[in-house]
Amino acid sequence: MSSVSSVGPRDATAFEVREALALPGCAVCRLSLRSVSRLIGSIAYEQVNDLGLRQQLRRGGGFCNAHAHQWLEEARSVLGTALIYRDVLNTALNEIDVNAVGPQRRRLRGLLGGGQTDVRCPACDAQADAEERYLLALVAVVSVEPQRLENSDGLCRRHTLAVARLGGPNAEPIVNRTRTVLAQMLADLDEVIRKEDYRFREEPRTDSERSVPTRAVTWAAGARGLVDI
Numbered sequence: 001m002s003s004v005s006s007v008g009p010r011d012a013t014a015f016e017v018r019e020a021l022a023l024p025g026c027a028v029c030r031l032s033l034r035s036v037s038r039l040i041g042s043i044a045y046e047q048v049n050d051l052g053l054r055q056q057l058r059r060g061g062g063f064c065n066a067h068a069h070q071w072l073e074e075a076r077s078v079l080g081t082a083l084i085y086r087d088v089l090n091t092a093l094n095e096i097d098v099n100a101v102g103p104q105r106r107r108l109r110g111l112l113g114g115g116q117t118d119v120r121c122p123a124c125d126a127q128a129d130a131e132e133r134y135l136l137a138l139v140a141v142v143s144v145e146p147q148r149l150e151n152s153d154g155l156c157r158r159h160t161l162a163v164a165r166l167g168g169p170n171a172e173p174i175v176n177r178t179r180t181v182l183a184q185m186l187a188d189l190d191e192v193i194r195k196e197d198y199r200f201r202e203e204p205r206t207d208s209e210r211s212v213p214t215r216a217v218t219w220a221a222g223a224r225g226l227v228d229i
């Protein structure tokens with residue numbers, strides 16, 4: 001009892017990882033999404049006047065689709081939204097003027113996109129930074145405290161593959177934990193499919209069988225709100 005948390009990395013990131021490993025779902029998804037939410041909150045409350053950030057948003061056409069809608073739901077900043085998107089709309093108006101004189105083309109494919117897309121959404125940046133930071137912290141934590149994995153849900157597909165690519169002896173227990181969780185999910189899915197058959201439909205379902213469709217989708221796609229970048 002006494003030594004579990006006294007070894008291993010002690011910084012705040014490692015502490016967050018330990019906490020998240022004890023909660024349902026992929027710890028890296030959970031912590032990365034929290035970082036994105038915090039960024040959105042801090043843009044709304046302080047950083048609307050950060051010139052570098054405003055330029056990034058202006059040149060990138062605002063937040064990406066997923067984060068733009070997250071901004072609307074979470075930021076709740078009328079002034080911040082007005083300031084940021086006045087810039088974005090003005091910039092877009094200039095782009096439309098420039099592109100309006102282009103030669104006529106028949107096919108839509110190839111016409112979509114092609115804006116100033118090498119500027120990434122700042123919330124996507126925050127997600128990418130957080131994913132890397134928490135993945136590395138998680139590997140460091142479980143290398144000295146492997147018991148942290150025992151009751152965890154393992155990582156989602158995206159983050160398990162990232163750990164597998166990272167490789168090394170410290171990646172192995174994490175990948176193995178995910179394998180165990182997947183085997184259990186597959187067994188539950190088999191039971192769900194069997195009990196959908198009219199002959200077995202009356203058999204009671206376990207909590208685990210009731211939740212497995214959602215868990216399987218979430219495992220494969222990552223937690224809700226995580227962006228593919």
Ligand SMILES: [Zn+2]
Nearest residue numbers: 026029156159
């Ligand atoms: Zn994940």
Ligand SMILES: [Zn+2]
Nearest residue numbers: 064067121124
């Ligand atoms: Zn984004």
